Amino acid sequence: MKFDLDQNTRKEILIAVTEKLEDYYANTKACKITPTIDVANIKNLVSQVDLINGMDNFEAIDYVTKNLKENSVHTPHPSYFGLYNPRSNYAGIIADLITAYFNPQLAAWSHAPFAVEVEAHLIAELASKFGYSTNKFDGVFATGGNEANQTAVLCALNNQYPNFNRDGIFSVSKKPIIYCSEEAHHSVHKAAKTAGLGYNSVIPIPVGNDQKLDTTILKEKIEVSTQSNHAPLMIIGTAGTTGAGIIDDLVEINNIAKEYNIWFHVDAAYGGAAALSEKLRNQLKGIELSNSITFDAHKWMSVPMGASVFITSHPNILAKTFSISTEYMPKDADKLEVVDPYCHSIQWSRRFIGLKLFLSLLFYGWKGYEETINHQADMADLLRNKLTNNGWVVLNKSNLPVVCFTDEKNKNDQNFTTQILENIYENGNSWLSVYPINNINCFRACITNYNTTESELDELIEELNIERDKYTK
Incomplete structure (x- = not known):
């Protein structure tokens, strides 16, 4: 049947896909986190393809993976400190593949x-x-x-x-x-x-x-x-x-x-x-x-x-x-x-939703999860200390790895967080959001990635410090 493709073609496609996905998974940090937003260009990228006749299998794979890489906020990046969108563990990814096959x-x-x-x-x-x-x-x-x-x-x-x-x-x-x-x-x-x-x-x-x-x-x-x-x-x-x-x-x-x-x-x-x-x-x-x-x-x-x-x-x-x-x-x-x-x-x-959790537990166990959760909580504690030592003020009291902070001198300036975030997004080195605490617009950094280390925290704070200095001059 045409939908099945022949066995050799399937193997070639799996190899091609795996190579592209593995390259992305292994080198996520090399990606610019925030894409350049051009609505007309993205709409054109989608509408220009031939959906009547389709295209070559390998061209289709290149088209999809290339555009996902170039036109996504890379939430699996270790310097993504945004919403609750973590990097997927590998067992969960394989579980989704298994589920799709057996359906x-x-x-x-x-x-x-x-x-x-x-x-x-x-x-x-x-x-x-x-x-x-x-x-x-x-x-x-x-x-x-x-x-x-x-x-x-x-x-x-x-x-x-x-x-x-x-x-x-x-x-x-x-x-x-x-x-x-x-x-x-x-x-x-x-x-x-x-x-x-x-x-x-x-x-x-x-x-x-x-x-x-x-x-x-x-x-x-x-x-x-x-x-x-x-x-x-x-x-x-x-x-x-x-x-x-x-x-x-x-x-x-x-x-x-x-x-x-x-x-x-x-x-x-x-x-x-x-x-x-x-x-x-x-x-x-x-x-x-x-x-x-x-x-x-x-x-x-x-x-x-x-x-x-x-x-x-x-x-x-x-x-x-x-x-x-x-x-x-x-x-x-x-x-x-x-x-x-x-x-x-x-x-x-x-679908079999639970397999990605079940296979993850078979790979890593509850103990592995406890270690990962503790690591992220420790990274948040470290981030709070580093922010305080660099003149930032933490405004939320949470034991979870969510840190809301601002600069004392600029906390009442409504343009402060907005302007700095625009610059950070344009740089594409890290990603965080803004959230109001007691009517003060704060930077919000959440440790969502199990691969986030002290190195990424230092890079974030260095960038924040540079942008703060540029803004106050």
């Missing part, structure tokens, strides 16, 4: 029993790491934190309203309300919107000077809701905010959730990996008390996009929320003590 269909247990059981085992392992009871948990792999948070909202609704799975929003007499920090990820708002609750069902709670959700204000807002035509549905605590890497007071949030009988969800998409480190685990105190957790393996566990997990301490809630019966799906699971994934999640047909 298992994880909708039904009987179609991919090994793959489904691998993911079930990983859910159990992660539930244990987060402190859930060994016989009181459930979970499912998701495409990303957005899907996992949406799953949490749907589970909270089905838990609160017995007929929600049948009558939906029409079974609700009072408007359900979701409470979260104003620093929470906006996937919470998106989840509320797609669940039919609307943006206005989300009440952002202000944070204190420590950037944590203010639990006093939270209680006040809940009291106001209960006295109106609203029904408190869930509280979302964040474990590792996108901006400053802050972990909310999960213990106190749980106490409030229990007092008002509200579903307590923890968005630990990034910071959840702290549970894998003896050094950092205590930062997540209270997460074991939650009703559910969002965790992104594609963040701090450095596997390719996207690999998220939704875990809950309610063993039956996923089935209640997503179970459905059809005539055309295999019925093998009906006679076995197993669960068909399509009855357990938003997704129906889906």
Whole structure:
């Protein structure tokens, strides 16, 4: 068949692709991190190709790899200090290749029993790491934190309203309300919107000077809701905010959730990996008390996009929320003590998401992950010290490798961070972002790469110092 190509051609293509990818993987640091943005040129690069007849196989490979290399922000670069986009570990990359070859269909247990059981085992392992009871948990792999948070909202609704799975929003007499920090990820708002609750069902709670959700204000807002035509549905605590890497007071949030009988969800998409480190685990105190957790393996566990997990301490809630019966799906699971994934999640047909985490653990083990996480935390501590010694001021208090800082003399100058970042992006040697802390625009540097060393930290600070001196002259 034409789609298969012949065996020799396949081997030649694999060799050609592998050589290009290995060269990029081995020499990522030689790349300019930030591309030159020319919208018209990039649109032309895409539109000029012949999609009717196609092109030579090897020309196609050259075309794609060349343009990805020239027109991407290189997040695998060790001097990328940006968002939670880490370099993929090699086991995860190979896992994606294996998954593409076998292409298992994880909708039904009987179609991919090994793959489904691998993911079930990983859910159990992660539930244990987060402190859930060994016989009181459930979970499912998701495409990303957005899907996992949406799953949490749907589970909270089905838990609160017995007929929600049948009558939906029409079974609700009072408007359900979701409470979260104003620093929470906006996937919470998106989840509320797609669940039919609307943006206005989300009440952002202000944070204190420590950037944590203010639990006093939270209680006040809940009291106001209960006295109106609203029904408190869930509280979302964040474990590792996108901006400053802050972990909310999960213990106190749980106490409030229990007092008002509200579903307590923890968005630990990034910071959840702290549970894998003896050094950092205590930062997540209270997460074991939650009703559910969002965790992104594609963040701090450095596997390719996207690999998220939704875990809950309610063993039956996923089935209640997503179970459905059809005539055309295999019925093998009906006679076995197993669960068909399509009855357990938003997704129906889906790929083997969990393999990239499973193979990574087979390669490196939990111990390897703990060493890597500790290394990145140590690099962040070192960066904080180096910044302070060079006259910069760190403004966030986080034990996670997220550092927000500014220059004391220029902190109120709105153009300071913008101008310096423009110069840094143009140089292409490093990449960091900007984030406001207490109304001050700060530089935000996150250690996302397990290959980042003291050398990259020194290069970043040297560049920052040079740009600061140029700006103040």
